[in-house]
Amino acid sequence: MPLKLHHLNASRSQRIVWLLNELGVPHEIIHHKRDETTRLAPPDLLKIHPMGKSPLLEDDGIVIAETGAIAEYLIAKFDPDHRLHPRADSPDFPRYLEWLHAAEGAVFLPSLLTLYLGLAGAAADSPIQQRNAQELEKAANYIEAHLTQHPYFAGENFSAADCLMGFQIMSGAARGGLTGRPATAAWVQKVTARPAFKAMLAVGV
Ligand SMILES: N[C@@H](CCC(=O)N[C@@H](CS)C(=O)NCC(=O)O)C(=O)O
Structure with missing residues (x-):
């Protein structure tokens, strides 16, 4: 089946x-x-x-x-x-696992909070939304720093971590998140060209 x-x-x-x-x-x-x-x-x-x-x-x-x-x-x-995943004894394995789960964890949470607090009426300049914006910026900078050093989230090779991180990055891109982040923009170009x-x-x- x-x-x-x-x-x-x-x-x-x-x-x-x-x-x-x-x-x-x-x-x-x-x-x-x-x-x-x-x-x-x-x-x-x-x-x-x-x-x-x-x-x-x-x-x-x-x-x-x-x-x-x-x-x-x-x-x-x-x-x-x-x-689509490094072996457990590969030096890439810990980073692969981190990004696989960051996609639903620390790097995703501030976007979700921003959305829900916005729907509840919190203004963009309210302290809580400012705090979310700082967290989003921190995550985007971390992603950019990683992709400046490695072509993919798990290192040299494309992996399931790229699929999971895609949604966060591409929805951020729609809000201007790639501006001034050339390594992340290059990653988006590369992965969106994949047949899958x-x-x-x-x-x-
Ligand atoms: N932590 C869950 C989140 C699942 C989730 O919240 N999915 C959303 C779609 S992005 C959903 O089903 N929302 C509709 C609803 O909550 O009614 C996961 O990683 O799959």
Whole structure:
């Protein structure tokens, strides 16, 4: 039975679509649509997993939530030749793991807080939003410094960490986040030219 990915439009789930394409694993995408007003996921996702969020991966009746866990699961099961992740004894492995999880952790959190506090009416110049802006800037500078020294997040080679970091960087780019950050801009050019990235766009993100 092929893997099933529950994909929500305009969501971080596109990182897993990209990764599945990179791995070349046969899969079925089940599309779910955000509520036009609330932007929340439809209630049918709650029937698949108690948190009702996307992405959700189904493999032979087993449901897995959380992007980082899904990525690690896919890599462990479908990347035996280490095409998309460094070996555990490689010096690149710790950095790979850090970026794989930073994509949903410290570098992503300030964007989410900025969005929610903005929706709740916090002005851009309020102390809390200023603090978020500082955290976003710090993360963007860290990414730029890393990509100045390495072509990809795990070092010399493209990996699943690039797929996971993509959403954060590309949504930041839409807000001018690449200005003055040439290494990050070069990384975006490189990875968006990959056939698996283009196939992800074709799915309808
Ligand atoms: N920590 C989870 C976050 C999942 C999540 O919040 N997904 C969002 C899409 S970006 C969602 O389903 N939002 C709709 C909702 O909460 O109703 C992960 O890494 O997968």
